[in-house]
Amino acid sequence: MSTPLLTxxxxxxxxxxxxxxxxxxxHVNLSLEAGRTLGIxxxxxxxxxxxxxxxxxxxxxxxxxxxxxxxxGQDLVRxxxxxxxxxxxRDLAVVFQDPMTSLNxxxxxxxxxxxxxxxxxxxxxxxxxxxxxxxxAAVGIPAPEQRLAQYPHQCSGGMRQRIAIxxxxxxxxxxxxxxxxxxxxxxxxxxxxxxxxAREQRRRHMAMIIITHDxxxxxxxxxEVAVMYAGRVVERAPTQxxxxxMHMPYTEALLAAIPKLETAPHTPLPAIxxxxxxxxxxxxxxxxxxxxxxxxxxCYEAKPELKAAETPEHLYACFxxxxxxxxxxx
Amino acid sequence: MMQLAVRxxxxxxxxxxxxxxxxxxxxxxxxxxxxxxVARGETLGLxxxxxxxxxxxxxxVLxxxxxKSGRVLFDGEDLTAMEGEALRKMRRRVQLIFQDxxxxxxxxxxxxxxxxxxxxxAGVKDASERKRRVHEVLSAVGLDPDLVAGRLPHExxxxxxxxxxxxxxxxxNPEFIVCDEPVSALDVSIRAQILNLLExxxxxxxxxxxxxxxxLAVVKAVSDRVAVMYLGxxxxxxxxxxxxxxxxHPYTGLLLEAIPVPDPDVRPVESVAxxxxxxxxxxxxxxxxxxxxxxxxxxxSTEMPELREVVPGQFVAxxxxxx
Ligand SMILES: Nc1ncnc2c1ncn2[C@@H]1O[C@H](COP(=O)(O)OP(=O)(O)OP(=O)(O)O)[C@@H](O)[C@H]1O
Ligand SMILES: Nc1ncnc2c1ncn2[C@@H]1O[C@H](COP(=O)(O)OP(=O)(O)OP(=O)(O)O)[C@@H](O)[C@H]1O
Ligand code: SF4
Ligand code: SF4
Ligand SMILES: [Mg+2]
Ligand SMILES: [Mg+2]
Numbered sequence: 135m136s137t138p139l140l141t142x143x144x145x146x147x148x149x150x151x152x153x154x155x156x157x158x159x160x161h162v163n164l165s166l167e168a169g170r171t172l173g174i175x176x177x178x179x180x181x182x183x184x185x186x187x188x189x190x191x192x193x194x195x196x197x198x199x200x201x202x203x204x205x206x207g208q209d210l211v212r213x214x215x216x217x218x219x220x221x222x223x224r225d226l227a228v229v230f231q232d233p234m235t236s237l238n239x240x241x242x243x244x245x246x247x248x249x250x251x252x253x254x255x256x257x258x259x260x261x262x263x264x265x266x267x268x269x270x271a272a273v274g275i276p277a278p279e280q281r282l283a284q285y286p287h288q289c290s291g292g293m294r295q296r297i298a299i300x301x302x303x304x305x306x307x308x309x310x311x312x313x314x315x316x317x318x319x320x321x322x323x324x325x326x327x328x329x330x331x332a333r334e335q336r337r338r339h340m341a342m343i344i345i346t347h348d349x350x351x352x353x354x355x356x357x358e359v360a361v362m363y364a365g366r367v368v369e370r371a372p373t374q375x376x377x378x379x380m381h382m383p384y385t386e387a388l389l390a391a392i393p394k395l396e397t398a399p400h401t402p403l404p405a406i407x408x409x410x411x412x413x414x415x416x417x418x419x420x421x422x423x424x425x426x427x428x429x430x431x432x433c434y435e436a437k438p439e440l441k442a443a444e445t446p447e448h449l450y451a452c453f454x455x456x457x458x459x460x461x462x463x464x
Numbered sequence: 465m466m467q468l469a470v471r472x473x474x475x476x477x478x479x480x481x482x483x484x485x486x487x488x489x490x491x492x493x494x495x496x497x498x499x500x501x502v503a504r505g506e507t508l509g510l511x512x513x514x515x516x517x518x519x520x521x522x523x524x525v526l527x528x529x530x531x532k533s534g535r536v537l538f539d540g541e542d543l544t545a546m547e548g549e550a551l552r553k554m555r556r557r558v559q560l561i562f563q564d565x566x567x568x569x570x571x572x573x574x575x576x577x578x579x580x581x582x583x584x585x586a587g588v589k590d591a592s593e594r595k596r597r598v599h600e601v602l603s604a605v606g607l608d609p610d611l612v613a614g615r616l617p618h619e620x621x622x623x624x625x626x627x628x629x630x631x632x633x634x635x636x637n638p639e640f641i642v643c644d645e646p647v648s649a650l651d652v653s654i655r656a657q658i659l660n661l662l663e664x665x666x667x668x669x670x671x672x673x674x675x676x677x678x679x680l681a682v683v684k685a686v687s688d689r690v691a692v693m694y695l696g697x698x699x700x701x702x703x704x705x706x707x708x709x710x711x712x713h714p715y716t717g718l719l720l721e722a723i724p725v726p727d728p729d730v731r732p733v734e735s736v737a738x739x740x741x742x743x744x745x746x747x748x749x750x751x752x753x754x755x756x757x758x759x760x761x762x763x764x765s766t767e768m769p770e771l772r773e774v775v776p777g778q779f780v781a782x783x784x785x786x787x
C-alpha cells in the first residue's frame with residue numbers, strides 16, 4: 135500500500151460556547167490515498183463540516199484544535215500561515231453546499247475564474263481566459279464563452295455549483311473536499327454533479343472527500359466510507375464491505391431511514407427516534423445509547439472504542455455489533 | 465346516481481390552471497394549463513425539478529397567487545372567483561407547510577404565540593380556548609407543550625421547527641394541506657420522523673394532502689397518486705406503485721434513474737447527464753421536454769402532447785411513451 139496523501143491523527147475540535155465547551159470533533163483518525171474517494175456520512179451536527187475545516191485549517195478563530203493533519207508530508211496544524219495559504223491555493227480545494235459561499239456575487243464568472251487561475255498557475259490573461267473556457271466546458275456548461283461575462287445570480291443553482299467546482303479544480307488540487315455539494319440540488323442535477331466530480335477525480339488522479347448525510351450518495355461513488363456520530367467516527371470500512379455487513383447499529387439505522395422506491399406507499403419508515411446527544415454535556419456510555427435498539431449492559435457505562443472487524447480495514451465502535459461472524463467481536 | 469356523484473366529487477379539482485409572472489417586459493410561464501384533482505382523504509404527490517412550477521401551483525391553489533386563467537374548485541366552489549370574507553372563510557379549511565421550517569417561523573415570537581396566530585386571525589377570541597387548541601396540536605406533533613410554548617424558534621433544530629410548523633398548520637382543523645417540500649431541508653433521520661408524523665396526522669385528522677417534493681422515493685412513501693411536472697406542465701399522473709413500476713413518460717423514467725441507490729453494487733447511470741431545463745420565459749414549442757428527451761422527433765417540436773390515459777388510472781402527455 136502506498137503512503138497516504140492525507141492522514142488525520144487523533145484530531146479533536148472543541149468550540150467554546152456559553153453553555154460550555156462543545157465537542158465538535160472527538161478524536162478522529164482517517165487516511166486517504168491519492169486517487170481515492172472517502173465518503174463521510176452522518177446526520178446534521180455530527181461534525182462533518184468541522185472535520186473538513188480542521189483539515190483545511192479553516193476553523194472558527196475561537197476553536198481549539200488538537201492532533202495532527204499530515205498532508206503530503208507536512209503537518210498542516212503546525213504549518214505557518216504563508217505555507218498554508220500556498221497549499222490551499224494549489225493543492226487543497228473545497229466545494230461547499232451553497233455555491234454562493236465560494237462565489238463572489240459582484241464579480242463576473244470570468245473574472246473569478248481567471249483571477250484564481252492567474253494567481254495559482256502564473257498564466258497571462260489570454261492563456262487564463264482560454265483555460266477558463268476549457269474548465270467551464272469540462273464541467274458541462276454550455277456556451278462557456280458567453281458565461282464568462284455573466285454574474286452568479288444569472289445562473290441556476292446547478293450551474294453555480296458547476297462553476298464553483300470549475301474554480302476549485304482550476305488549480306489542479308491534489309485533494310478536493312466536497313461538503314454536501316449536492317444537498318441543495320435536485321436529483322437529476324445531483325446525479326450530474328456527482329458524475330462530474332467522479333470523472334474529474336479519475337482524470338486528475340485526485341483524492342476526494344465527499345461529505346453527505348445520505349448513504350445513498352456515497353454507496354456507488356466512494357471507495358471507503360466513514361460514518362460519524364456525535365463528533366466521532368463510529369464505523370469505517372471499504373464501501374463494499376460496509377454495505378455487505380454493517381456492524382454499528384447507527385449505520386444500519388441511517389440506511390433504514392432512507393425512503394426506498396421498492397417500498398409500498400404509506401409504509402411507516404423506520405425512523406431513528408430522538409436526537410443526538412448535547413455535545414456540550416459529558417457522556418457516560420455510548421453516545422448512540424439513548425436511540426439504540428440494541429443498547430444493554432456496558433452501553434450505559436463505557437464508551438465503545440473503534441476496533442477491527444473481519445478485516446483490519448473494517449472498524450466499528452459498538453459493544454453489541456450486528457451481523458458479526460461467529461467468534462469475532464464482543 | 466346523484467348521491468354517488470356527490471360522494472365521488474374530488475375535494476380539490478384544478479382545471480386548466482395558468483399562472484404567469486411578469487419579469488421586466490418578459491413573461492415567466494410558470495404553470496401552463498395544469499389540470500388535476502385530489503379525492504377526499506387522498507395524498508397526491510407532485511414531483512419535478514427546481515423551477516418547474518410546483519410551488520407556484522401550490523400557491524395558486526390556495527389563492528396566495530392569483531391565476532391568469534383556469535379554475536380551482538374546492539369542495540365544489542370556485543376559489544378563483546372568491547374574494548374578501550368568503551375567501552377568508554374558505555382559507556381556514558386549507559393550509560400550507562413550507563420547505564424552510566426555520567425561516568417560516570418569526571424569530572422574535574414565542575412558539576405558543578406562533579402556533580396560536582392562525583386562531584387569532586380566524587377570530588377565536590377566547591384565550592383559554594386558544595391555549596387548549598395550541599396544547600392539543602403541539603402534543604399531537606410530539607412536542608411537550610409546557611416545555612416548548614414559551615421558547616423562541618432559535619432554540620429548536622430544523623426537525624423540531626418543522627414539527628412546530630405542522631402544529632401551526634393543524635390548529636384551525638383544516639381539511640386540506642399543501643405540503644411544499646416539507647422535508648427537503650432535513651437530513652435523512654429527521655426526514656423519516658417528519659414523514660411518519662405527516663402520515664399519522666393525516667389519518668388522525670382525516671386530512672387531504674397535496675405533497676410537493678423533488679425526491680421520488682420521498683413522494684412515493686406518502687402518496688396514493690403521483691403527478692410529475694416539467695416546466696409548467698404535467699407529464700404524467702397515476703397511482704404511485706404503478707407509475708414507479710412502469711413509468712410511461714421519458715422524463716419520469718429519467719427521474720427514477722437519477723435516484724442514488726444505497727447499494728454499492730448498483731453503479732450510478734452516467735447517461736442521465738442531459739443538461740438543465742430550458743427557461744420558462746421561452747419554453748420550447750410542442751412538447752416542453754423535447755430539448756432533453758432521448759425519444760424526441762419532429763412531431764414533438766410542433767405538436768403539444770395532451771394527457772391521455774394509457775393504462776387505467778395512468779395518464780401521460782407524450783407522443784412516444786415508454787412501453
Ligand atoms: N461556529 C460555531 N460555533 C459553535 N458551535 C458550532 C459552530 N459551528 C458548528 N458548531 C457546532 O459544532 C457541531 C458540529 O457541527 P458541523 O457543522 O460540523 O456539523 P455537520 O455534520 O457539518 O452538520 P450539517 O449536516 O448540518 O452540515 C454542532 O454541534 C454544531 O452545532
Ligand atoms: N415572484 C416571481 N417572479 C418571477 N418569477 C418567478 C417568481 N416566483 C417564481 N418564479 C419563476 O417561476 C418558475 C416556477 O417557480 P416555482 O417556485 O413555482 O418552482 P418550483 O417547482 O417550486 O421550484 P423549487 O423546487 O426550486 O422550489 C421558476 O422559473 C421561477 O424562477
Ligand atoms: S455500543 Fe451499545 S448503545 Fe452503542 S451502538 Fe452498540 S449496542 Fe448500541
Ligand atoms: S412528446 Fe416527444 S419530446 Fe415529449 S416526452 Fe414524448 S417523446 Fe419526448
Ligand atoms: Mg455541514
Ligand atoms: Mg418550490
